[in-house]
Amino acid sequence: EVQVVESGGGLVKPGGSLRLSCATSGFSFNDAWMSWVRQAPGKGLEWVGRIKSQTAGGTIDYAAPVKGRFTISRHVSKNTLYLQMNSLETEDTAVYYCTTMYMAAFDYWGQGTLVTVSS
Amino acid sequence: QSALTQPPSASGSPGQSVTISCTGTSSDVGGYNYVSWYQQHPGKAPKLMIYEVSKRPSGVPDRFSGSKSGNTASLTVSGLQAEDEADYYCSSYAGNNNIFVFGGGTKLTVL
Numbered sequence: 001e002v003q004v005v006e007s008g009g010g011l012v013k014p015g016g017s018l019r020l021s022c023a024t025s026g027f028s029f030n031d032a033w034m035s036w037v038r039q040a041p042g043k044g045l046e047w048v049g050r051i052k053s054q055t056a057g058g059t060i061d062y063a064a065p066v067k068g069r070f071t072i073s074r075h076v077s078k079n080t081l082y083l084q085m086n087s088l089e090t091e092d093t094a095v096y097y098c099t100t101m102y103m104a105a106f107d108y109w110g111q112g113t114l115v116t117v118s119s
Numbered sequence: 120q121s122a123l124t125q126p127p128s129a130s131g132s133p134g135q136s137v138t139i140s141c142t143g144t145s146s147d148v149g150g151y152n153y154v155s156w157y158q159q160h161p162g163k164a165p166k167l168m169i170y171e172v173s174k175r176p177s178g179v180p181d182r183f184s185g186s187k188s189g190n191t192a193s194l195t196v197s198g199l200q201a202e203d204e205a206d207y208y209c210s211s212y213a214g215n216n217n218i219f220v221f222g223g224g225t226k227l228t229v230l
Contacts, residue, residue, distance in 0.1 A: 044221060044222070045221040046221060047221060050219070061216065103170055103171050104171075105153070105167055107167045108167075
């Protein structure tokens with residue numbers, strides 16, 4: 001059974017940093033394309049970034065609002081995906097979801113972790 | 120990249136069919152057959168319902184179907200049931216700069 005579990009959310013001040021983790025199991029993490037998707041309170045879904053599988057080159061792409069501030073990485077031996085978030089802004093307040101990807105779709109989602117950026 | 124355009128709300132009675140549209144451009148919806156649809160119940164994570172325009176993941180009822188014409192994709196829910204009441208989001212691969220875009224979401228109400 002595929003499992004995706006996010007952690008690391010919390011309250012952080014504007015300009016601060018936070019690292020989210022996404023522990024996975026039930027599939028070959030090394031061969032997986034993964035994404036982060038966020039949802040601001042009461043708002044719609046917004047794609048944050050994607051990392052291709054190692055076999056596909058491991059390319060990482062980001063949405064314009066987070067490019068240069070957020071970094072996606074993976075630790076293959078721990079089957080864990082990370083999202084390092086720096087220079088956080090109030091607009092980054094959202095539930096952050098980790099997802100697996102299949103044919104350009106987001107197929108398995110975690111339960112999400114809430115990040116609140118506020119002074 | 121602008122979000123895809125969805126109607127904010129849709130409704131239907133049990134047993135009826137309802138179609139939700141998702142309008143983009145030739146750079147996203149119209150340019151690729153990588154449109155997907157997600158169902159989200161309140162307080163829950165989204166669930167993939169349709170991928171590659173019209174394919175259903177295992178376990179998704181065949182009451183849910185997808186299609187595309189030009190720059191507009193559609194999700195049709197047939198034989199509406201009470202549990203179909205939820206928010207629905209479309210998404211598309213957008214190619215340039217390898218990005219993905221979502222629609223603003225449609226709240227489906229089963230009357």
